[in-house]
Amino acid sequence: MTETTSPEDDIVPPQEVPEMDLYHPHSFLTRWIFSQDAKVIAIQYSLVAISIGMVALVLSWLMRLQLGFPDSFDFIDAADYYQFITMHGMIMVVYLLTALFLGGFGNYLIPLMVGARDMVFPYINMLSFWIYLLAVLVLVSSFFVPGGPTGAGWTLYPPQAILSGTPGQEFGIILMLASLMLFIVGFTMGGLNYVVTILQARARGMTLMRMPLTIWGIFIATVLALFAFPALFVASLMMMFDKILETSFFMPAMIEFGEKMSYGGGSPILFQHLFWFFGHPEVYIVALPAFGIVSDLLSVNARKNIFGYRMMVWAIVGIGALAFVVWAHHMYVSGMNPYFGFFFATTTLIIAVPTALKVYNWVLTLWRGNIHLTLPMLFALAFILTFVNGGITGLFLGNVIVDIPLSDTMFVVAHFHMVMGVAPIMVIFGAIYHWYPLLTGRMLHNGMGQFHFWVTFLGAYAIYFPMHYLGFIGVPRRYFELGETTFIPDSAHDLNAFITVAALVVGFAQLVFLFNLFWSRRNGIVAERNPWKATTLEWQTEHMPPTHGNFGKDLPIVYRWAYDFSVPGAESDFIPQNMATKDVKLAEGMTVADLKAEKT
Amino acid sequence: MIVALVLIFIALGSVVFHVVNPWWWTEIASNWGYIDDTIVLTFWITGTVFVAVILFMAYCILKFRTEKGRRAHYEPENKKLEIWLSVLTSIGVAGMLAPGLIVWQQYVTVPENASEIEVMGQQWQWNFRLPGKDGRLGKTEIRFVDDDNYFGVDPNDPNGQDDVLIEGDDLHIRMGKPIKFLLRSVDVLHDFYVPQFRAKMDLVPGVITYFWITPIRTGTFDILCAELCGIGHHEMRGSVTVEKDAAFQEWISEQETFEEVQAAALHRKLNKELAQNELEPRAKN
């Protein structure tokens, strides 16, 4: 463990480059609106992401109402339903989760946790947000154009996406593609910033192998996104050409309701390859930051170093690399060459190994810990449970032959909601409860938090666990109504109604959470300086909340990894990263030698 | 305390739910029982891991919950344990992958004696084409499609003349005989899905995809579309009847062939022209 903790005589590398000058705002406008401070940009990103996420949440209620009580809602017709699922899915995955994890948490935490004053390109960082906002507005505008938003499913598969049998084929699909392209442009600006900041602007002594796992998760997720999003960008552009200029990238010769079309020679499967070359890494773009953050939440609240830190880092890197060679597991029934199945099933199941190791290390972190069941900890535990549950159903769907009966059924819907919906969102909640005091100086209300936690956790499990069984029966996904079938028993309809009720209850709990966010801003208990007794740098700033420039006159110097909890010999049960060994208060009768002895 | 109990309840409750709940797959009607077996195997391997992880977590919470004087143990890593866990996990994963790939090998290897049936999807209807006496299907192309040639069968291909066409109606197949479904779409993606067969595959315009099954019991089963194909996706239904050879022969002999359909179309056209010719002179006067 020599590279993670440093003995007193460890030399702190000298400063290699002069500190950069920050642009200091002079007016309300440059301080809060066109701000170049990553922390403000982070909050802007988060607010927009959560707002648009609320739209997706409301859409999910409407969908659930339709599925649970198919004949009761005249105002939802099939076209609406398909538009709802499409917008819901796309918003949740891209405009909420990606934006919140990278634009929100990334912006806030990267400079603070690596010990930098700001992102290295603050101006570009600001542009990134404004382009993101534009992308969101373009997306929202599609609700108001003739024909409404696209109903092609969030996967936007051509030819269907741009033909007349699909709602929103007039303008909705064009706006969707335009919005995605804008999002990618905006993300690229931010993403380059995150990567360069992590690689170039770390505080002295903050070696890569001393970085908190939160930063590792966000870092690798950003790298994935920078490689993956271009595939979506070109796919969107090509589809836009197919739609507007009638090129035939994805369009073979076809008949549209009896009429021969002018297209010919294109390949719909090519689009699927491009989409999933983006789409699979996208899963990890959402998951890796969650992995990182949850590791830190567990460690802080168990007062114990994360178990197997180096393994955790390599698992993140390994998963990130493997994420690019598994994409076609989404295409087992797409009609691609069936022999691909052997390759992609194998890579997909291999990726399960580093993933499982991460799970083991999380639970092993609890072993012989000193567990504080704070709200962030509860969410972290809920993450482990839902992630393991969603992860194992991934082993069903990744194993090509098992996927055949299950693909395109509600089993898939249950799987991906559990693993990339519920689980990462548990982490987001945990993270918000954890860092809210840093942002506002106040704690979130505990009672409301407990209510929010229990209803969300148990409710979400009640929604998605039984849903797998609808998939086993064979209930297909993306069905406006099931109609008459011989194989779906009546009890399945009762189950659907139950799931709808659970979804509405869970949705309601989110309103309590939002209320808590606003209420505690003024009325919450004033937080201590470092309320969770964390080791990482963001809690060691001069001011809390940190001001522009993050750290006071001097940047912190880092002497150790982020996980020096309960170090034998030390009096306190944590040693901040920026505390030199000579400053560590020793427990009675201990010498510095005792401190070191345990660490190697 | 409560947290640990809830975790234990969820872990064990999920297993109990799995065993007692009434929702499970419908009785299989094809040879792909192996798929069901692989699912069950996967369920028990992964289920064990799930329960073990959650129970371990619950135990830790009970045992190591904070109390006065407790201090966490300091142990950055444990190589041996980590290696052990990697090896065990790899074995578990291989234990699911290997049987899976063996069954997949069978799935992609179509028996020589399989008879071919074409499934043609179109928004939002299922159509089928069965080879006639020659046992071969004629070629098709989008450019041959018109009102009278729904399937786009090449009129010059001798193999196509006796093809049996089923337009938007039920399909019948023979029990116990392997069938290779050739899947084709004239417009968007669809997916030919019969839950009782377990198998499914997309229909993709521009290419012909396939899968094969051997029906193992008689009955009539729903055909659903499992790939979003537009606003009528959920209404794209059909049904397939598995029956004994004699019943099948009777059914197929009642269906129209391409030749017959073409002849009927020609007949209609001639009649129409005739009627028009009779009408026109009168109109002129």
Ligand code: HEM
């Ligand atoms: C309580 C919260 C949620 C509820 C009740 C919910 C409900 C639903 C429902 C009913 C569907 C349509 C299923 C179908 O008929 O095929 C759906 C689709 C989907 N949801 Fe959610 N959802 C929730 C949260 C999320 C989250 C957090 C994500 C982020 C990963 C997400 C991602 C998706 C995606 C990608 C689809 C697929 C859309 C498509 O088929 O094109 N959902 N959701």
Ligand SMILES: [Cu+2]
């Ligand atoms: Cu994937």
Ligand SMILES: [Cu+2]
């Ligand atoms: Cu369909």
